[in-house]
Amino acid sequence: MPVYEYGADRRVGSSTLSLGGSPVFVAEGLFADRIVADCERAGVPGEALVLAPSAARTFARRFARDVAESRKAVPLLLRRGCGYGAAAARWCAGASRPGWCAARWRSRLPGCAPGWGAPDKSGLVLTGGMENTYENLAEFTDVDQAADPAVFVDLLQRLDAMPQTVRLRELSYARLGTGRGVDVGSGRGTVVAQLTARGLTAFGVDLSAAMVAEAERLNPGHDFRVGDAYALPAGDGELDWYHSERVYIHLDDPDRAAAEAYRVLRPGGRVVLVDLDSDAMSVATDHPRAARAVLAASSDNLANGRSGVRAADTLRAAGFVDVEVQPYSPVHTDPEVVWPLYPGPGLAIAQQTGAITAAEAEALTAEARRRGADGTFLAVPALFVVSAGKPA
Ligand SMILES: C[S@@+](CC[C@H](N)C(=O)[O-])C[C@H]1O[C@@H](n2cnc3c(N)ncnc32)[C@H](O)[C@@H]1O
Structure with missing residues (x-):
């Protein structure tokens, strides 16, 4: 596995991940797509999900997190933010290939915070790899408020x-x-x-x-x-x-x-x-x-x-x-x-x-x-x- 250094903003080494007999593992984050093909070749069963949130919202969240955790200098974060929208579209397009599931989940489920992402409870299987590009049908009550009305069309x-x-x-x-x-x-x-x-x-x-x-x-x-x-x-x-x-x-x-x-x-x-x-x-x-x-x-x-x-x-x-x-x-x-x-x-x-x-x-x-x-x-x-x- 690559070892990434936030301060250096690059890969600084590698390490070996041992599953210790566990049948599954979860890889999450921007670089997770890089290992899917290797996992498939190795016969590791799994699902691949692409979460495609609004670029502006994701930038705001990442910015708040990175500043709070002093991960990077503010000018650098702002510069990055300007290019984030186009980059996010590229990542999603690159990751949305056969076998992946574009998860457009805007939850109105009981107990879930509104917004993108899986319900705040670990272990939930949301889409399981089907080509589920449709939003929750309940959002037909107000299509204009859905993240992407075109999905309903x-x-x-x-x-x-x-x-x-x-x-x-x-x-x-x-x-x-x-x-x-x-x-x-x-x-x-x-x-x-x-x-x-x-x-x-x-x-x-x-x-x-x-x-x-x-x-x-x-x-x-x-x-x-x-x-x-x-x-x-x-x-x-x-x-x-x-x-x-x-x-x-x-x-x-x-x-x-x-x-x-x-x-x-x-x-x-x-x-x-x-x-x-x-x-x-x-x-x-x-x-x-x-x-x-x-x-x-x-x-x-x-x-x-x-x-x-x-x-x-x-x-x-x-x-x-x-x-x-x-x-x-x-x-x-x-x-x-x-x-x-x-x-x-x-x-x-x-x-x-x-x-x-x-x-x-x-x-x-x-x-x-x-x-x-x-x-x-x-x-x-x-x-x-x-x-x-x-x-x-
Ligand atoms: C499942 S779609 C059905 C569309 C169409 N009747 C069809 O069968 O192809 C439901 C439609 O009802 C509309 N809708 C939902 N609530 C409504 C309301 N209170 N008044 C008018 N239209 C509504 C939605 O915007 C959506 O276009």
Whole structure:
């Protein structure tokens, strides 16, 4: 191992590391990437994580630490800081190669400080080497505050392209009726564009300015507005239909959103809510107890994780009638697609609550990766298309 001297700012020697029979070790820091290839060649099992925090924040933290510990002269630290942003981008790009996992974890987990980095508890397995480039799904509640809103745009792009999504939307569009209406939580704007192509008059509303900008870029000539499901930019009884897909799962007060839907619809108008019951995903696994715990943890981390199965009650409570529930359970064989729901963020949460051990988290991660590679991964989410009418 290299011996680095802070004062000299260079390598001043080397030493031999003996694992003393320990099966694993942790190498952390800027130079950790240098030893990954050697470890792989030596057959040392391991995971490689790239933590990619904001350059400014990292510079501020490093500066405070280095000054407090008198590691280097302040002028040198300031000079370094100026070049830090570009250098950090180079390090991350260099380290983000196959087999590494770009960990973009901004934690909102119970007991964790906000900000980048792993939860403040040793031994947690966060991402386990999967290509997990997606943030915690719970951050869909406020995409603009996420470290990188583009990550969520990218996730929606992948969902849009899936045949399962196309089928799901066929089911929901068939229940809308005609006329003018709104897609609430319109994301990239695909639903607005598709409904317009079917002859409906549609506009989209999304809480995120970044999403609205992306929707406008992708769908020129369509109407998208920044707005809130709880306070829609529409008058009382103005609309013929109301559509919202995968949004109520992120709402902490779905009843209030449904009341707003009721307000903007005309008598006889149609409402369609499309959502998951994230608690009810079926997963093929050799570790059913741990998998169940992780699924529950993922679901509980969302504002309204059981939204899909709750939607009928939500609509009835708002005054809607003739409620119909159409379940839809597509088959997913690509772990990358379902990773944000399983095992994804639930791995860390379930470890924090003590529901699973670090070893179980590692086993689930390895299983998802293995099943993805050998074609045996199987996850079946429970989706619901729930439609109703405002009394005429
Ligand atoms: C999972 S995405 C679904 C996007 C789109 N409906 C789709 O299915 O592709 C959730 C969307 O809801 C938006 N959102 C979250 N909370 C919202 C709120 N209170 N009002 C309006 N939009 C909201 C997010 O910004 C995000 O674009």
